Amino acid sequence: MLLSGFRTARPAALIGRLLWPIALIVVAVIAGMLLALTYMSNSVDQWSIAEQRQRIVGTLTTHKTKVEQRLDTILATTDLTASEAPSAASLPNVAGDHAFAHAGRFDALVIMEGPRIVRTVALSGTDRAGEHGSREALVRFFLSNPPTPGQAIDHFVYHDSAVYLLVAKDARRPKPAAVAAPHRTVVLIYRYTHGDVEEIGRASGSAPVTLSRQPDPRHQILPIKSSLGDTVSLSWQPSSPSEAVWPRLVGIAALTSIIALIALGIVWLVIRRLARDEIRDQESSRRLAGQDALSGLPNRLSFSMRLEQELARGQRTGEGLAVLFLDIDRFKDINDIYGHAIGDNVIRIVAQRLSDLLRGADTLARLGGDEFAIIQTGVSAHHDAEALSRRILDAMKKPIEMGDTIVSVGASIGIVLSPQNSTDRETLLRLAETALYQAKNGGRNRFSFVERQMDEALRLRKVVEDDLRKAIENDELVLHYQPQVEIDNYTVVAVEALVRWPHPVHGMIAPEKFITVAEERGLIIALGEWVLRRACTDAMRWPGVRIAINVSAIQFRHRDFVSDVMRIITDCGIDPTRVELELTESVVVKDADAAEEAMIELRAHGVRLALDDFGTGYSSLIYLRRFAFDKIKIDRSFLEAAETTGESAILIHSIVHLGRALGLTVTAEGVETHEQLEFLRALGCHELQGYLFSKPVTAEEIDVILAQPGTLEERATLVKKVARGSKSAP
Numbered sequence: 001m002l003l004s005g006f007r008t009a010r011p012a013a014l015i016g017r018l019l020w021p022i023a024l025i026v027v028a029v030i031a032g033m034l035l036a037l038t039y040m041s042n043s044v045d046q047w048s049i050a051e052q053r054q055r056i057v058g059t060l061t062t063h064k065t066k067v068e069q070r071l072d073t074i075l076a077t078t079d080l081t082a083s084e085a086p087s088a089a090s091l092p093n094v095a096g097d098h099a100f101a102h103a104g105r106f107d108a109l110v111i112m113e114g115p116r117i118v119r120t121v122a123l124s125g126t127d128r129a130g131e132h133g134s135r136e137a138l139v140r141f142f143l144s145n146p147p148t149p150g151q152a153i154d155h156f157v158y159h160d161s162a163v164y165l166l167v168a169k170d171a172r173r174p175k176p177a178a179v180a181a182p183h184r185t186v187v188l189i190y191r192y193t194h195g196d197v198e199e200i201g202r203a204s205g206s207a208p209v210t211l212s213r214q215p216d217p218r219h220q221i222l223p224i225k226s227s228l229g230d231t232v233s234l235s236w237q238p239s240s241p242s243e244a245v246w247p248r249l250v251g252i253a254a255l256t257s258i259i260a261l262i263a264l265g266i267v268w269l270v271i272r273r274l275a276r277d278e279i280r281d282q283e284s285s286r287r288l289a290g291q292d293a294l295s296g297l298p299n300r301l302s303f304s305m306r307l308e309q310e311l312a313r314g315q316r317t318g319e320g321l322a323v324l325f326l327d328i329d330r331f332k333d334i335n336d337i338y339g340h341a342i343g344d345n346v347i348r349i350v351a352q353r354l355s356d357l358l359r360g361a362d363t364l365a366r367l368g369g370d371e372f373a374i375i376q377t378g379v380s381a382h383h384d385a386e387a388l389s390r391r392i393l394d395a396m397k398k399p400i401e402m403g404d405t406i407v408s409v410g411a412s413i414g415i416v417l418s419p420q421n422s423t424d425r426e427t428l429l430r431l432a433e434t435a436l437y438q439a440k441n442g443g444r445n446r447f448s449f450v451e452r453q454m455d456e457a458l459r460l461r462k463v464v465e466d467d468l469r470k471a472i473e474n475d476e477l478v479l480h481y482q483p484q485v486e487i488d489n490y491t492v493v494a495v496e497a498l499v500r501w502p503h504p505v506h507g508m509i510a511p512e513k514f515i516t517v518a519e520e521r522g523l524i525i526a527l528g529e530w531v532l533r534r535a536c537t538d539a540m541r542w543p544g545v546r547i548a549i550n551v552s553a554i555q556f557r558h559r560d561f562v563s564d565v566m567r568i569i570t571d572c573g574i575d576p577t578r579v580e581l582e583l584t585e586s587v588v589v590k591d592a593d594a595a596e597e598a599m600i601e602l603r604a605h606g607v608r609l610a611l612d613d614f615g616t617g618y619s620s621l622i623y624l625r626r627f628a629f630d631k632i633k634i635d636r637s638f639l640e641a642a643e644t645t646g647e648s649a650i651l652i653h654s655i656v657h658l659g660r661a662l663g664l665t666v667t668a669e670g671v672e673t674h675e676q677l678e679f680l681r682a683l684g685c686h687e688l689q690g691y692l693f694s695k696p697v698t699a700e701e702i703d704v705i706l707a708q709p710g711t712l713e714e715r716a717t718l719v720k721k722v723a724r725g726s727k728s729a730p
């Protein structure tokens with residue numbers, strides 16, 4: 001079997017597919033960077049805090065060292081034995097260093113001997129209330145915690161909102177060994193106020209440092225020794241460099257992400273476009289190569305070429321072939337219900353099933369949509385094609401499973417044989433399509449061999465489908481009229497308007513060939529209006545004669561039907577009682593209530609109603625009784641059959657009597673012979689219509705007929721003569 005396929009790489013499509021992973025990687029990298037930055041900024045903050053702490057501790061230590069040095073200087077320069085204590089001013093602060101220019105001051109210098117104060121050498125002169133007390137308390141503290149003899153001590157003490165630095169030194173002077181000097185210790189009390197502490201903080205490059213017993217928990221703290229039992233801390237607000245950096249970082253990260261995503265989006269769009277172009281290129285190269293992209297089967301073009309080859313081969317070898325056109329039944333429903341992806345899969349699976357059934361020399365092609373075509377070679381008689389068609393229908397019956405979805409399909413097959421039906425490729429293809437159409441119309445899931453008449457009917461139908469709308473719009477239709485005569489004296493009491501279509505190419509087309517198409521294509525309303533208007537206009541020339549107009553069921557059921565009819569009647573100025581609408585039973589069957597309402601309304605306006613083709617449909621007595629008809633028309637098929645079957649004669653008899661019993665006018669259609677006429681007269685039929693009097697003729701010919709007076713026989717003869725001479729036979 002001919003079934004070829006090829007694969008080509010699609011770089012843009014591949015890149016397109018890689019784009020998502022790339023986008024994910026970019027997002028992951030950005031997220032990773034943000035995490036790393038978070039971690040780093042935390043570390044930087046920690047480091048900065050540790051650094052600050054170290055600086056503050058370092059600053060305090062440096063300051064303390066200076067205080068100690070100062071004490072050394074004092075010890076070296078002050079006469080500790082002098083009776084007069086130096087003033088506080090003579091004990092300069094730890095100045096000389098810009099950073100500590102204002103920090104702290106000496107409060108007291110006390111010389112101790114063991115646990116006993118020997119003498120206060122110097123005292124700060126500017127004691128304010130309370131400060132002295134503090135100092136005294138410190139001194140007392142110092143007395144109760146005397147330094148170990150010979151050992152220098154120092155520590156911070158917190159007392160009354162100030163931190164005191166106590167520095168103790170051994171104050172013994174070197175003396176000759178013989179002279180025993182008592183062991184003395186000099187204690188220097190150095191005081192830092194809050195302001196001093198803040199300044200130390202600033203000096204160490206940190207935010208202001210404060211002294212407090214209950215520091216803010218968000219602050220960093222440095223507990224200081226509190227020998228008096230208090231708990232106090234130096235606290236400061238940690239500076240976190242990340243706080244300044246973060247908003248910028250976040251801004252930069254957000255901007256970078258947006259730019260990256262926009263760039264990716266642009267790349268994606270470009271790639272998608274490229275991929276589309278590639279797919280289009282590939283599809284067009286496939287088409288050029290004769291392959292259907294979805295199924296991988298040959299396409300219509302290569303199928304035609306293949307058929308041409310096979311036909312040529314058949315001419316040489318005398319071997320026959322069959323062309324099968326196959327269409328998946330209700331494929332549109334599958335697409336609508338399950339979506340196009342499932343629809344595509346169904347096509348692929350059907351293609352596979354079909355190819356499994358064919359032989360190597362056969363050809364399977366997809367013509368498009370759900371249409372497949374097969375060239376079956378080596379076909380000697382139509383049963384070969386029939387056998388294959390049965391196998392195909394069997395294969396199609398098997399449900400198609402796709403994951404959770406199970407789809408059932410069927411197929412219709414149209415078959416045409418060569419050389420039996422034709423040896424011409426185009427003709428074979430057209431006939432196969434016709435046969436397929438027939439199979440589908442015949443109820444689907446079946447196969448059908450082509451018949452000639454079928455082809456012609458279909459061609460005509462196509463013509464109608466293509467041209468009817470234009471014909472109505474361009475006023476190309478014409479009306480012929482067929483007289484209805486009274487049975488007693490052949491007076492023409494009515495004419496029935498019958499539409500025709502003189503097609504410029506296909507000649508006169510009878511209404512039966514296009515009325516159904518007009519109904520299917522939604523053109524019947526326009527067509528009906530055209531007929532009604534033209535008929536009423538023409539009828540104005542024939543006073544006293546009713547105009548009978550056929551109304552299709554669809555037209556009658558149209559919402560505005562009654563108002564449209566009345567509008568046209570009014571426009572034409574015709575008396576409504578001269579207008580007779582011929583309805584078939586199908587009008588009243590579907591929606592009896594609505595039909596009844598419309599009929600009552602029409603009758604209220606004086607319009608007459610006739611029940612056409614009586615006897616061919618439901619012929620229900622109920623309809624006759626319920627609906628207000630003025631007339632019943634016996635279908636001409638009864639008269640045709642009456643001569644051969646007694647049954648039809650009995651039926652005509654019954655209809656005429658029924659009509660008369662209900663007080664309706666009874667008209668017989670299709671009266672062609674004098675025998676029929678006499679038969680109907682004997683039954684008591686009221687009116688007649690048929691070729692015996694006239695075929696449907698043009699309006700001008702009706703003018704002539706109506707102008708002829710005459711006896712019963714003359715009229716019949718004359719009418720017949722006129723009709724024979726007419727060129728407008730149906």
Ligand SMILES: Nc1nc2c(ncn2[C@@H]2O[C@@H]3COP(=O)(O)O[C@H]4[C@@H](O)[C@H](n5cnc6c(=O)[nH]c(N)nc65)O[C@@H]4COP(=O)(O)O[C@H]3[C@H]2O)c(=O)[nH]1
Binds near residue numbers: 550552
């Ligand atoms: N063999 C034979 N035939 C006779 C004889 N007397 C009349 N006929 C034919 O019988 C048909 C009568 O019209 P119908 O039953 O309403 O059947 C009409 C009607 O149902 C439909 N039709 C015609 N014009 C219109 C129209 O304007 N609107 C609609 N909706 N239907 C129309 O098309 C049908 C066929 O119309 P026509 O082809 O004009 O065929 C006409 C007429 O030419 C006779 O003695 N012998």
